[in-house]
Amino acid sequence: MTFVLPIGPQHPALKEPEFFRFEVKGEEIVDVDIHLGYAHRGIEEALSRRNYKHNIYLSERICGICNVVHTTTYCQAVEQLAGVEPPERAKYIRAIIMELERIHSHLLWLGIAAFQIGFNTLFMLAWRDREYVMDLREMISGSRVHSATNTIGGVRRDVKTEHVPTILRGLEKLERSTKYYINLFGSDRTILARCTNLGVLSKKDAIKFCAVGPLARASDVKTDIRADDPYGAYDALSFNVVIEREGDVLAKGMVRLREILESIRIVRQALKEMPGGPIRTRVGLQMPPNETVERTEAPRGELLYYIRSNGTDTPERVRVRTPTYGNFASMKSMFVGGTVAEIPIVMWGIDPCFGCNDRVTLVDSRTGKTRIVSFDELRRRRK
Amino acid sequence: MMEVVDFVINSLVFPGLLFVSLVGLLYVGIDRKVTGHMQHRIGPPIWQEYLDMGKLLSKEDITPSAAQSFVFNIVPLVSLGAIVAVMLFLPVTSAQPALISVADLIVIIYLLNIPAICVMLGGYSSGSPFGASGAGRYVVQLLSYEFVFILAIIAVVARVGSLSLGTVVVYQAQQGWLVLDWRLLPAAIAALIAAQGKLLRVPFDIPEAESEIVHGALTEYSGPKLAIWRLAYDIETIVVAGLLVALFFGGPTTYVIGGTQIPGVVDFLIKTLAIVLLTTTLRNIMARLRIDQALKFYWSFAALLAIISLVLVLAVP
Amino acid sequence: MPRILPQVLKNVLRKPVTVKYPYVRVEPPEGYRGRPVIDKEKCIRCWLCIRACPDRAISVSKETKKPSIWLGRCTFCGECAEVCPTRAIAMTKEFELATYDIQQAKSE
Ligand code: SF4
Ligand code: SF4
Numbered sequence: 129m130t131f132v133l134p135i136g137p138q139h140p141a142l143k144e145p146e147f148f149r150f151e152v153k154g155e156e157i158v159d160v161d162i163h164l165g166y167a168h169r170g171i172e173e174a175l176s177r178r179n180y181k182h183n184i185y186l187s188e189r190i191c192g193i194c195n196v197v198h199t200t201t202y203c204q205a206v207e208q209l210a211g212v213e214p215p216e217r218a219k220y221i222r223a224i225i226m227e228l229e230r231i232h233s234h235l236l237w238l239g240i241a242a243f244q245i246g247f248n249t250l251f252m253l254a255w256r257d258r259e260y261v262m263d264l265r266e267m268i269s270g271s272r273v274h275s276a277t278n279t280i281g282g283v284r285r286d287v288k289t290e291h292v293p294t295i296l297r298g299l300e301k302l303e304r305s306t307k308y309y310i311n312l313f314g315s316d317r318t319i320l321a322r323c324t325n326l327g328v329l330s331k332k333d334a335i336k337f338c339a340v341g342p343l344a345r346a347s348d349v350k351t352d353i354r355a356d357d358p359y360g361a362y363d364a365l366s367f368n369v370v371i372e373r374e375g376d377v378l379a380k381g382m383v384r385l386r387e388i389l390e391s392i393r394i395v396r397q398a399l400k401e402m403p404g405g406p407i408r409t410r411v412g413l414q415m416p417p418n419e420t421v422e423r424t425e426a427p428r429g430e431l432l433y434y435i436r437s438n439g440t441d442t443p444e445r446v447r448v449r450t451p452t453y454g455n456f457a458s459m460k461s462m463f464v465g466g467t468v469a470e471i472p473i474v475m476w477g478i479d480p481c482f483g484c485n486d487r488v489t490l491v492d493s494r495t496g497k498t499r500i501v502s503f504d505e506l507r508r509r510r511k
Numbered sequence: 512m513m514e515v516v517d518f519v520i521n522s523l524v525f526p527g528l529l530f531v532s533l534v535g536l537l538y539v540g541i542d543r544k545v546t547g548h549m550q551h552r553i554g555p556p557i558w559q560e561y562l563d564m565g566k567l568l569s570k571e572d573i574t575p576s577a578a579q580s581f582v583f584n585i586v587p588l589v590s591l592g593a594i595v596a597v598m599l600f601l602p603v604t605s606a607q608p609a610l611i612s613v614a615d616l617i618v619i620i621y622l623l624n625i626p627a628i629c630v631m632l633g634g635y636s637s638g639s640p641f642g643a644s645g646a647g648r649y650v651v652q653l654l655s656y657e658f659v660f661i662l663a664i665i666a667v668v669a670r671v672g673s674l675s676l677g678t679v680v681v682y683q684a685q686q687g688w689l690v691l692d693w694r695l696l697p698a699a700i701a702a703l704i705a706a707q708g709k710l711l712r713v714p715f716d717i718p719e720a721e722s723e724i725v726h727g728a729l730t731e732y733s734g735p736k737l738a739i740w741r742l743a744y745d746i747e748t749i750v751v752a753g754l755l756v757a758l759f760f761g762g763p764t765t766y767v768i769g770g771t772q773i774p775g776v777v778d779f780l781i782k783t784l785a786i787v788l789l790t791t792t793l794r795n796i797m798a799r800l801r802i803d804q805a806l807k808f809y810w811s812f813a814a815l816l817a818i819i820s821l822v823l824v825l826a827v828p
Numbered sequence: 829m830p831r832i833l834p835q836v837l838k839n840v841l842r843k844p845v846t847v848k849y850p851y852v853r854v855e856p857p858e859g860y861r862g863r864p865v866i867d868k869e870k871c872i873r874c875w876l877c878i879r880a881c882p883d884r885a886i887s888v889s890k891e892t893k894k895p896s897i898w899l900g901r902c903t904f905c906g907e908c909a910e911v912c913p914t915r916a917i918a919m920t921k922e923f924e925l926a927t928y929d930i931q932q933a934k935s936e
Binding site: 178181182183184185186189249250253256259263266267270271274276284285308311312315316317318 | 830831832835836845856857859860861880882883903904905906907910919
């Protein structure tokens with residue numbers, strides 16, 4: 129006898145509203161369904177009603193955590209439509225800010241993962257170090273979160289020479305603490321007890337369900353758009369694609385933590401090799417009719433923008449495919465067979481970002497195989 | 512007549528309700544402050560717990576209609592009463608507790624379980640899935656730590672040869688602290704681990720894991736009732752610490768320093784604070800276990816420690 | 829032994845990284861994008877800022893006939909300050925903008 133355990137739209141394990149329907153048999157999960165759309169804001173429609181310039185700031189607000197990646201992808205797509213190439217220096221600045229963003233996103237992940245398993249000290253320490261990145265970003269771009277640095281044809285703000293030593297010093301601090309966290313995450317007994325062999329995504333399933341980003345890399349799938357399809361300055365920058373084999377929550381965490389080290393390397397290299405010159409080329413806003421697809425590696429995985437222009441200064445259609453959306457398909461294979469107590473940490477292993485994701489609503493088409501237990505009934509059942 | 516007055520003063524003022532509330536709230540405040548510093552932040556001021564208590568007491572009490580029942584309303588008070596009663600059995604100023612009975616250790620073990628049972632009742636009667644699953648987890652947790660706790664106490668009892676806490680303290684005054692006795696060291700560690708579970712501290716805060724089940728059994732409580740729960744919990748902290756002090760750390764001792772006599776209560780306060788700080792450290796260096804892992808840990812590792820101790824006490828004279 | 833123990837004990841002795849916010853303030857860095865302010869003397873009423881603002885936060889004030897920024901919509905992108913030919917709009921370091929008075933939520 130299975131019954132349905134509703135998780136969400138409001139639930140302490142979720143930081144954003146989303147609804148998950150877990151079918152459980154006792155403590156064991158036998159099936160999971162996702163109902164998307166609780167954070168639907170109509171952004172794609174809104175994107176096709178503003179001009180290309182104004183859209184930058186709208187696409188920045190699709191996701192707060194990975195806003196630079198969103199604007200970079202958007203701007204690269206529009207630059208392709210316009211047929212211009214941003215100056216070299218602009219590409220490097222974009223890479224620097226994007227990597228700082230990846231560092232802060234992964235540290236945020238570490239903090240909340242620690243919170244989900246009740247390790248509040250690690251949570252606080254990870255977020256303390258995240259503050260250093262935020263300060264660097266504030267210094268470079270003028271705001272802790274929304275950098276508003278990208279623009280069509282380049283960047284709006286230069287990385288000043290007097291900032292470089294501060295950035296390097298900040299990176300040093302981050303490198304030290306990241307190494308400490310890697311050591312801690314892989315050796316603390318209680319963390320291992322809560323994270324190993326949980327929510328395992330096998331390599332086969334990761335490929336079958338087209339998992340992206342750290343989730344796929346934790347399952348031994350070597351996929352990283354920065355390396356597979358280099359964009360911007362990534363051609364010239366050298367870095368390793370981090371992979372782990374196990375595919376459990378621990379591996380997912382390890383991939384993210386080791387990626388922080390790679391990001392630190394990238395930022396250092398970019399700061400050193402950054403060419404001089406202009407940071408911006410002026411681009412007219414009238415785009416010839418065309419269409420384009422642009423993809424980048426966001427902290428959570430592959431981010432894809434599709435833009436169709438029609439000769440005016442407004443795009444006809446913008447489609448955004450965020451990494452979390454790409455990862456939902458593999459959820460089932462991670463949850464099924466696990467227990468209810470594992471839901472929060474396994475869920476967080478995906479690093480879901482529902483704000484990013486909810487621009488479409490999927491309608492569940494499966495018909496009554498199981499009975500839905502209403503909330504009242506659940507209450508009477510007392511479990 | 513005098514006895515009645517004595518009893519009332521004992522239970523309401525010292526070492527009863529007033530004294531333990533003030534000390535308990537302060538200790539949890541210190542715990543929170545130290546936690547803050549351990550996590551490299553400032554943390555709340557140490558009197559924060561008093562402010563929180565005042566805030567909760569002045570707030571509106573919202574009880575969901577599904578939870579409106581006699582049990583739901585009465586359990587906070589029962590639990591507070593039980594835990595204050597334990598305080599009367601603890602030696603606070605001298606080896607003699609405020610209330611004397613022949614086998615007070617058994618009474619204490621019983622009374623210490625009442626708050627736990629109250630939490631479960633409150634959770635089950637709250638009509639919320641979080642409350643119910645918190646209570647369910649609490650049952651499992653109780654089954655795990657209680658066995659270890661009782662075994663550790665039995666080891667002490669077997670060594671001292673008396674079921675009275677006063678005698679245990681007197682024994683330690685003559686023979687030295689029991690924790691320094693190599694036969695009882697494993698039992699002391701086991702008792703500390705059990706206390707960590709009793710006080711719902713990481714890694715055993717499973718019944719109220721906020722990232723999984725909100726606030727567990729107490730999810731639906733609010734306002735004054737929640738304040739009473741908090742008070743009971745804070746008092747429980749000092750009571751459990753006090754019990755450990757009496758069992759293993761020599762209990763309250765009076766010293767004479769420079770001609771003035773330091774009353775035993777000072778010693779009691781210092782020792783309990785040390786135990787509270789020890790649990791604070793423990794809770795800040797670990798992640799929460801899953802309930803099945805906690806059960807396994809208690810029944811294998813912690814129980815083994817206690818049993819070793821018991822066997823040693825019985826076998827090695 | 830738990831790995832984090834030395835770190836935790838060290839933290840007790842160190843100065844905390846957090847500050848008591850309303851009493852101790854951390855100054856935002858140079859170039860921070862806070863509340864935009866308009867210097868009405870410099871404004872030449874070219875309305876470029878209105879066209880540049882991505883979320884139509886700027887309107888023309890009825891009384892002064894100069895642009896007025898409604899901070900409820902402003903996203904602090906700084907486009908208006910960038911586009912203004914006379915540098916009449918500047919981004920300040922002010923970031924505590926919560927208010928009960930709707931008049932306060934405007935930059936004129
Ligand atoms: S800062 Fe940006 S959003 Fe705010 S008024 Fe200026 S252009 Fe508009
Ligand atoms: S762009 Fe500057 S000068 Fe033009 S209207 Fe706006 S504030 Fe005035």
